[in-house]
Amino acid sequence: MKNIWLLALSLLLMSCSSASIEDYQKTTPTLDLASFFDGELTAAGIVQDFSGKVTRKFTVKMQGEWTGNKGELKEWFVYDDGEKQTRIWRITDLGNGQFEGRADDILGVAEGQASGSALRWRYDMQLQVDGEEYQVEFDDWMFLVDDKTIINKSDIIKFGITVAQVTLVISKS
Template identity: 65%
Template sequence: MRLLMVLLLSLMMTACGSVDIQDYRDTQPRLVLEQFFQGALTASGVVQDFSGKVVRRFNVSMQASWQGSQLTLDEDFVYDDGEIQKRVWVIDALGEGQYLGRAGDILGAAQGQAVGSALRWQYDMLLAVDGSQYQVSFDDWMFLVNDHTIINRSDINKFGITVAQVTLVIQKTPR
């Protein structure tokens, strides 16, 4: 019974408290992927389980290059347990802050919108965990802190319930 109450409360809190990307309309500095994602970048992050406990730490080396309105973002992940993972995003800038992205483990396309200093990505993914794969949904928010730093916060959802969160700090590599 107690578990049922916790699940119901979680669902109610998720349904009631939704942030809209337009809430960031007047914020600065303005996040423009075409300007930030250029050349070498690095990132560090943590994965927290549903209780908030950090269960993984990781570092990422990224290489970003543009061909016209299309970004290729090549990411190499190294986790604290030694796992190495690669993801290559191909992201199309559609204009007016709209983006569409694809990667090998993304189901369909990621849809994103940048407004002010924020970008919201939403997508479904096949997530590998302990030798199994799970279909999950990401609600991914990026916030431009300054010309060199983005903070990325993601909720990982299964059946509409947040099962994990990822926090990531992305930085431009000094030249």
């Protein structure tokens, strides 16, 4: 019986730990945010609720432009229910793999850190769902697969609990 409790406790502790950006330090190809998000891009994604059920599908057209250490990424979303949304990110490369980003629906400043083929963004967002607004946290991971593809996985968190996930495949033209 004691072994079962130790196993259960170990599993609980492991489930509470999360990946660190340093885990990806030696991964390739190396993600260069300014290079990848410069020009035209397209994406397709899904939103899943807490149970894993797909609740929405969407496509995105993107246009990125960089001047020095500052970038602007325009995103035009079209959801499967016909809703359309636009977001414009203003991103600053702070050096040493550190980034900050701002957009109209982002509360405060998004903080990003890149290492190897990965980038992790953390930010609070005012999210519209069925005509209601909710303040949520995003734990947003991007993984460069090759020079034309990024897979983006985001946990949407409310009161410390993941309430939804977004998965997005971004393709460079």
